[in-house]
Amino acid sequence: MPYEKQLYQGERETKREHDLKLKDRRKLEVTGVLDVDSFDTEEFLLKTTAGYLLIRGHNLHMKNLNVDEGFLTIQGKIHSFDYIDENKQNQAKGIFSKLFK
Template identity: 80%
Template sequence: MPYEKSLYQPEREEKREHAVTLTDRKELKLTGVLDVDSFDTEEFLLKTSLGYLMVRGHNLHMKNLNVDEGLLTIQGKIYSFDYIDESKQQPAKGFFSKLLK
């Protein structure tokens, strides 16, 4: 599919305040969401104003999504959420990495 310039919204790239609120591990409210790259019932990959955010859980679903305002609410059983820092590659810390030192 060719890139359509009319669909691109550069105002989404502006720095937005980013906040994460987790309530009872059942509801995750986010601000500063620029895009939802992928999602299913186990995992969400989000582009936020502070980098990529991976949300993992069980029976996850979107309750509210407003990308123009950067708001997203995810419901389900939240196991973890991690920021993916592409600039820093962390060394392996598993059993085999310690064994091979």
């Protein structure tokens, strides 16, 4: 039922901690992940308990993903990561829409 799913989603958002652990700019471990909105070898857009997170790099790939536990590992050359405000969210999705035309 959609109503129950919304309640469960709300529980996941409030109870999870959000952490980033970067190792040698080659491996990024993220906790508190709620959803992976989009990704390719250059960018990942994640919904986390702290807001939307945009990760940029080169030759990026998903190593581990467990949305139930809110854990994600990304490997590749990490160039940057940035939290996106609500007004910047549409701009980030515009980047991905250009890539997937």
